[in-house]
Amino acid sequence: MFSHKFDDLVHALRRLPSVGPKSxxxxxxxxxxxxxxxxxxxxxxxxxxxxxxxxxxxxNSLTENDICDICTAHNRDDSLICVVESPADVxxxxxxxxxxxxxxxxxxxxxxxxxxxxxxxxxxxxLARLKEGVIEEVILxxxxxxxxxxxxxxxxxxxxxxxxxxxxxAQGVPQGGELEYVDSHTLSxxxxxxxxxx
Numbered sequence: 001m002f003s004h005k006f007d008d009l010v011h012a013l014r015r016l017p018s019v020g021p022k023s024x025x026x027x028x029x030x031x032x033x034x035x036x037x038x039x040x041x042x043x044x045x046x047x048x049x050x051x052x053x054x055x056x057x058x059x060n061s062l063t064e065n066d067i068c069d070i071c072t073a074h075n076r077d078d079s080l081i082c083v084v085e086s087p088a089d090v091x092x093x094x095x096x097x098x099x100x101x102x103x104x105x106x107x108x109x110x111x112x113x114x115x116x117x118x119x120x121x122x123x124x125x126x127l128a129r130l131k132e133g134v135i136e137e138v139i140l141x142x143x144x145x146x147x148x149x150x151x152x153x154x155x156x157x158x159x160x161x162x163x164x165x166x167x168x169x170a171q172g173v174p175q176g177g178e179l180e181y182v183d184s185h186t187l188s189x190x191x192x193x194x195x196x197x198x
Contacts, residue, residue, distance in 0.1 A: 006032065058129075060105040060122065062087050070102060077101045079136040083126070083155065085109050085143055093141065101139070104129065109147040110154055121151070123158065130162055137165040144171050144189070 006028060013024035031039040055061070056068035063069070070076065070090075080101030084090055085108060093099050106121040118124065129135070140155055142148035156166055172190025173182050182190075 059103050060107055061090055061103060073102075075100075078134050080139070081129075081135050081137070082139045082141050084141045085148065085151075089141060089143075101137075106142070106151070109142060109145070109151040111147050118154065118158075123155070126155075127158060130159065130164060135164060137167065139167050139169060141169045144186075 009028045009031075010021070010024045013019055013027050014021065016024075019027070031042070052064050053062050054064075056063045056071055057066050058071040059068060061068045061070065077100050081104055082093065082099060082101055083104045083106065084093070085106050087105055090103050090105065093103075104126050106123070106126070108116060108121045110116060110118065110121065130138070138155075138159065140152040142151045152168055159166055170193060172186060172193060
């Protein structure tokens with residue numbers, strides 16, 4: 001509309017998740033009309049991040065080093081691994097302050113219809129990590145979607161011959177939730193995975 005470069009900026013912003021054409025246009029107009037300095041800071045930060053951030057060679061998280069800070073931390077439990085789908089899941093768990101083990105990020109979930117099998121999400125590499133003999137327990141924290149459940153099931157089957165405890169994060173009714181407002185699938189999961197009292 002205004003120029004080819006403006007159109008290029010709008011198209012580039014549309015690459016972000018959940019950003020449609022109108023949102024991208026609003027962002028581009030804001031950056032060009034009201035915040036040129038912010039646009040330069042953003043451009044520089046994106047360039048630096050794209051050049052220097054890559055996957056950890058151990059867990060696949062994001063890092064500027066060969067091995068991330070969590071993998072090199074001596075105060076974390078090497079024998080406990082939490083398997084998640086993305087680095088965003090690591091951030092969510094870390095914010096709780098309730099986990100002191102290490103992680104393995106798959107980088108997605110199994111989705112045969114989309115051509116995503118075990119190789120595409122690095123499951124053979126994860127199994128090789130388990131065979132090193134340091135890990136005693138794996139917590140499966142894949143998402144509660146059909147694909148996430150299928151991925152967790154695949155990993156359970158792939159690991160059942162190994163001398164490793166396997167567990168799955170609890171799912172069900174959220175704290176403070178009222179049963180009448182919980183969807184039927186979540187409620188079904190909560191009933192089937194109920195806790196036993198002694």
